[in-house]
Amino acid sequence: MNKFFTTLSLFIVSVTLAAKSYNIKDFGAIADTTxxxxxxxxxxxxxxxxxxxxxxxxxxxxxxxxxxxxKSNVELHLEAGSTLFASRRSSDYPKAKVRVGASDADHxxxxxxxxxxxxxxxxxxxxLNGQAVRESFRREPQLALTDSVTGREIANAIKYGVDxxxxxxxxxxCPGLINFTNCKxxxxxxxxxxxSSFWSVHLQWCDRVFVDGIYIYSxxxxxxxxxxxxxxxxxxxxxxxxxxxxxxxxxxLKTTLQDQVSKPCENVTVTNCIFTSSSAAIxxxxxxxxxxxxxxxxxxxxxxxxxxxNMIILDGGVVSNVLFSNxxxxxxxxxxxxxxxxxxxxITIQTRKKGKPAGKIENVSFNHVIAHSQSGVRxxxxxxxxxxxxxxxxxxxxxxxNAKDKRSRNGFLFNGVAKLLMNDxxxxxxxxxxxxxxxxxxxxxxxxxxxxxxxxxxxxPNKKYPAIKIKKSTNIMIDGKKTEVIN
Amino acid sequence: MxxxxxxxxxxxxxGLTACNFxxxxxxxxxxxxxxxxxxxxxxxxxxxxxxxxECSEAGGGRVLIPAGHVFMTGPFNLxxxxxxxxxxxxxxxxxxxxxxxxxxxxxxxxGEGMIWIGGENIEQVSITGRGxxxxxxxxxxxxxxxxxxxxxxxxxxxPRPHLLTLVGGQNIRIENVSIKNSAYWTIHLVGxxxxxxxxxxxxxxxxxxxxxxxxxDHSKNVRISDCYIESGDDCICLKNRRxxxxxxxxxxxxxxxxxxxxxSCAIKVGSENMDRISYATFSNCIIRASNRGIGIQNRDEGTxxxxxxxxxxxDCKFFSDVWWGKAEPIYVTAYRRAPGNHKDAGWRFPxxxxxxxxxxxRNIFFSNIKCESENGIFVGAESNDKVRNIYFDxxxxxxxxxxxxxxxxxxxxxCIGDGFIKGNTSGFFLDQVSNITIRNSSVNWGDTRPxxxxxxxxxQNVTGLVISDxxxxxxxxxxxxx
Numbered sequence: 018m019n020k021f022f023t024t025l026s027l028f029i030v031s032v033t034l035a036a037k038s039y040n041i042k043d044f045g046a047i048a049d050t051t052x053x054x055x056x057x058x059x060x061x062x063x064x065x066x067x068x069x070x071x072x073x074x075x076x077x078x079x080x081x082x083x084x085x086x087x088k089s090n091v092e093l094h095l096e097a098g099s100t101l102f103a104s105r106r107s108s109d110y111p112k113a114k115v116r117v118g119a120s121d122a123d124h125x126x127x128x129x130x131x132x133x134x135x136x137x138x139x140x141x142x143x144x145l146n147g148q149a150v151r152e153s154f155r156r157e158p159q160l161a162l163t164d165s166v167t168g169r170e171i172a173n174a175i176k177y178g179v180d181x182x183x184x185x186x187x188x189x190x191c192p193g194l195i196n197f198t199n200c201k202x203x204x205x206x207x208x209x210x211x212x213s214s215f216w217s218v219h220l221q222w223c224d225r226v227f228v229d230g231i232y233i234y235s236x237x238x239x240x241x242x243x244x245x246x247x248x249x250x251x252x253x254x255x256x257x258x259x260x261x262x263x264x265x266x267x268x269x270l271k272t273t274l275q276d277q278v279s280k281p282c283e284n285v286t287v288t289n290c291i292f293t294s295s296s297a298a299i300x301x302x303x304x305x306x307x308x309x310x311x312x313x314x315x316x317x318x319x320x321x322x323x324x325x326x327n328m329i330i331l332d333g334g335v336v337s338n339v340l341f342s343n344x345x346x347x348x349x350x351x352x353x354x355x356x357x358x359x360x361x362x363x364i365t366i367q368t369r370k371k372g373k374p375a376g377k378i379e380n381v382s383f384n385h386v387i388a389h390s391q392s393g394v395r396x397x398x399x400x401x402x403x404x405x406x407x408x409x410x411x412x413x414x415x416x417x418x419n420a421k422d423k424r425s426r427n428g429f430l431f432n433g434v435a436k437l438l439m440n441d442x443x444x445x446x447x448x449x450x451x452x453x454x455x456x457x458x459x460x461x462x463x464x465x466x467x468x469x470x471x472x473x474x475x476x477x478p479n480k481k482y483p484a485i486k487i488k489k490s491t492n493i494m495i496d497g498k499k500t501e502v503i504n
Numbered sequence: 505m506x507x508x509x510x511x512x513x514x515x516x517x518x519g520l521t522a523c524n525f526x527x528x529x530x531x532x533x534x535x536x537x538x539x540x541x542x543x544x545x546x547x548x549x550x551x552x553x554x555x556x557x558e559c560s561e562a563g564g565g566r567v568l569i570p571a572g573h574v575f576m577t578g579p580f581n582l583x584x585x586x587x588x589x590x591x592x593x594x595x596x597x598x599x600x601x602x603x604x605x606x607x608x609x610x611x612x613x614x615g616e617g618m619i620w621i622g623g624e625n626i627e628q629v630s631i632t633g634r635g636x637x638x639x640x641x642x643x644x645x646x647x648x649x650x651x652x653x654x655x656x657x658x659x660x661x662x663p664r665p666h667l668l669t670l671v672g673g674q675n676i677r678i679e680n681v682s683i684k685n686s687a688y689w690t691i692h693l694v695g696x697x698x699x700x701x702x703x704x705x706x707x708x709x710x711x712x713x714x715x716x717x718x719x720x721d722h723s724k725n726v727r728i729s730d731c732y733i734e735s736g737d738d739c740i741c742l743k744n745r746r747x748x749x750x751x752x753x754x755x756x757x758x759x760x761x762x763x764x765x766x767x768s769c770a771i772k773v774g775s776e777n778m779d780r781i782s783y784a785t786f787s788n789c790i791i792r793a794s795n796r797g798i799g800i801q802n803r804d805e806g807t808x809x810x811x812x813x814x815x816x817x818x819d820c821k822f823f824s825d826v827w828w829g830k831a832e833p834i835y836v837t838a839y840r841r842a843p844g845n846h847k848d849a850g851w852r853f854p855x856x857x858x859x860x861x862x863x864x865x866r867n868i869f870f871s872n873i874k875c876e877s878e879n880g881i882f883v884g885a886e887s888n889d890k891v892r893n894i895y896f897d898x899x900x901x902x903x904x905x906x907x908x909x910x911x912x913x914x915x916x917x918x919c920i921g922d923g924f925i926k927g928n929t930s931g932f933f934l935d936q937v938s939n940i941t942i943r944n945s946s947v948n949w950g951d952t953r954p955x956x957x958x959x960x961x962x963x964q965n966v967t968g969l970v971i972s973d974x975x976x977x978x979x980x981x982x983x984x985x986x
């Protein structure tokens with residue numbers, strides 16, 4: 018009899034618990050992609066939050082959703098086999114759009130949003146699917162020559178007879194799948210984030226963020242603006258064990274400006290990830306109104322990207338203490354409308370508007386990198402010098418371009434750099450399939466304080482240019498010897 | 505009659521549901537069902553212990569600490585096969601009554617804190633969820649000082665509770681929870697094998713002395729990643745305490761992708777080490793606003809070797825002398841302790857001895873580390889043979905004045921004799937050590953340069969120093985350098 022009661026109480030324990038989880042089906046959500054479930058999911062979130070928080074459980078099945086706002090202490094758990102599909106009806110997104118302050122989209126729709134929340138998480142091995150729709154169009158032909166980067170690329174495409182007019186644009190509604198603004202203690206784990214219309218996961222002004230084991234995908238052919246993970250003005254961010262394969266930038270650190278407020282991106286660690294992008298795999302910028310500091314990225318693979326590591330600082334922010342280590346990079350050319358040349362690394366300081374103060378980039382190091390690239394490594398301090406840069410054991414392999422309009426030139430190119438150190442680096446030209454446009458293995462211009470140790474490279478196979486070219490540079494040491502300008 | 509039929513039917517239904525749960529192996533034991541009040545004032549430890557015991561005896565499952573409650577508890581113990589799950593917005597709070605903490609965290613040594621959440625000889629145990637475990641630390645403190653709390657005077661024993669002490673654990677997982685405000689060490693793993701600590705937030709009060717973050721003590725096969733740690737004392741510390749000698753060396757430890765802040769030393773190896781600490785890698789971490797960044801501090805006869813630190817940004821500054829450390833971003837030392845006359849002395853030295861020796865520190869690599877601090881890197885030992893084979897590759901030191909605390913000093917504490925080396929502030933200060941390699945590195949100085957700012961590298965009694973591709977100069981180029 019006694020035993021019976023123990024068993025009985027056990028049953029009751031189990032049952033009370035079953036009732037305690039916030040299963041979205043209990044709130045009216047239906048696994049049917051023709052019926053909008055987000056209002057019921059919102060109800061579940063609200064009730065969960067009102068009771069102090071807990072888990073909102075999304076069981077296996079496909080659900081149709083507009084915006085859902087997460088609240089403090091709520092974990093949205095997507096069970097294996099569950100997908101929240103973003104509705105293709107604009108009216109399913111509330112009128113209050115989320116301000117993101119992107120240079121090309123000030124306000125956007127969001128599928129899963131949270132503002133000023135604490136202790137929120139999205140977990141489970143289910144998916145979010147943006148159902149992005151994009152259409153191709155033909156841009157106006159370029160008649161006059163312009164001096165912008167794009168302008169020059171187009172001129173180059175015309176020269177080689179390559180189509181530059183085909184582009185893609187997104188068809189509204191264009192929700193980003195996740196935007197958390199001003200949140201604290203955020204966990205995103207194990208989920209899949211598929212085909213977002215805008216930035217897939219946008220973390221804005223958050224503190225203590227953990228991203229682990231997630232998968233983000235947007236179409237490499239046309240996923241315009243469908244960035245992977247955007248870390249915008251956040252502090253104390255840890256990213257690991259994730260795969261991001263997107264049309265636009267895969268991992269992007271930004272500091273946007275909204276209503277005169279911009280916050281720094283600081284203390285960001287990234288490890289054990291694989292990035293693929295038709296644009297930049299790992300990027301800082303372009304929005305750079307505030308500083309970026311203390312950033313370590315290691316043990317990552319960049320695969321089939323247009324750009325490997327990219328910093329474009331346009332808005333006056335200061336980048337400092339950024340470490341890249343133990344990284345394998347493979348970059349290739351993509352369709353002309355994507356930014357990039359198959360560059361392994363491109364770092365630049367420019368001003369978005371003439372007359373505005375330029376930003377800074379200082380204390381950057383690359384350590385143990387192998388890069389197979391269809392263009393080289395460029396560091397260009399156009400509007401301010403990039404200072405204190407170290408390359409240690411950076412092996413660059415120059416491969417032929419899989420595009421007709423050739424853009425590659427040099428292996429490593431530096432222009433506008435102070436205190437540049439290269440140890441044990443090498444440029445290896447592909448000799449069986451070489452490009453006629455290839456120039457020097459190393460090109461230095463306006464470099465003040467250049468030290469090269471055991472750094473190797475030969476002339477390109479076409480033998481048209483010297484292996485190393487140094488122009489307008491000062492304080493040069495090569496293998497321990499003070500050296501005057503070579504060319 | 506009708507009623508009882510109804511009861512039986514509903515029982516059957518319940519039974520069916522429960523069977524489903526059992527089939528899925530999804531047994532959950534909610535502490536509320538075991539009498540926990542969750543009202544923040546009633547001590548719920550009995551209910552917690554009952555739920556844990558029953559869960560473990562049933563073959564395992566989840567002990568649920570449900571949302572919306574603050575459960576105040578005294579000591580309780582985790583058991584095998586239990587997932588101790590703290591839901592978001594649930595809080596487990598340590599009982600502020602010192603009297604309830606009676607079991608020492610160090611066996612017969614009762615002078616260094618008691619156990620709050622314990623667990624001995626357990627396996628397959630996890631602590632998960634997005635809620636909070638709070639050590640109620642400040643309630644055990646004395647007077648608040650500038651950058652610390654005074655410790656209350658203790659006589660025969662120190663009642664302050666360590667937050668979590670697992671002894672002899674296997675397959676331990678600690679994930680996602682927020683752990684806050686410990687009065688003493690926070691996560692102390694003794695003699696544990698196969699441990700993962702991942703994605704946790706550990707926020708101690710920065711003024712609490714001895715408030716270590718994670719102490720890995722005589723443990724092996726430990727992986728720590730993606731953690732955010734703020735602690736007054738060391739954030740992550742590898743050590744071998746004498747009380748737990750039987751568990752053998754501390755080895756096979758990986759730490760990656762963490763961000764840390766400490767008023768003592770963010771990543772520490774030592775000081776208690778009566779065995780061996782080796783095979784450890786620390787990478788891709790950020791250390792900010794700390795006193796010391798990385799410290800190897802050997803003070804007992806055990807050895808420390810084969811450790812790699814790589815890819816880090818370290819940012820340090822001075823704190824008051826309450827805290828060990830003089831803002832050395834990297835610190836590698838071996839000194840024996842002073843002969844015993846303070847409260848812990850009896851437990852620091854081998855049984856029956858009143859003084860000890862110090863073991864060797866060797867084969868330590870520092871690679872690709874950017875340091876910014878008020879002080880430089882310090883490598884020192886009581887004799888040349890105690891610290892050797894230390895490699896610095898791509899280690900950049902920028903020395904900048906940040907506080908008004910006077911500099912020009914390195915901290916040797918604990919040690920025999922003077923605890924501080926007065927001299928100068930140098931990029932690398934090397935004292936009585938052997939086989940030091942510094943390559944591809946740099947030393948730079950900020951604009952404010954007090955007179956004690958000195959050399960890129962200062963060495964005294966060093967054998968086998970190899971410097972290659974070091975860029976940098978002394979703080980005052982006109983002054984003669986070493």
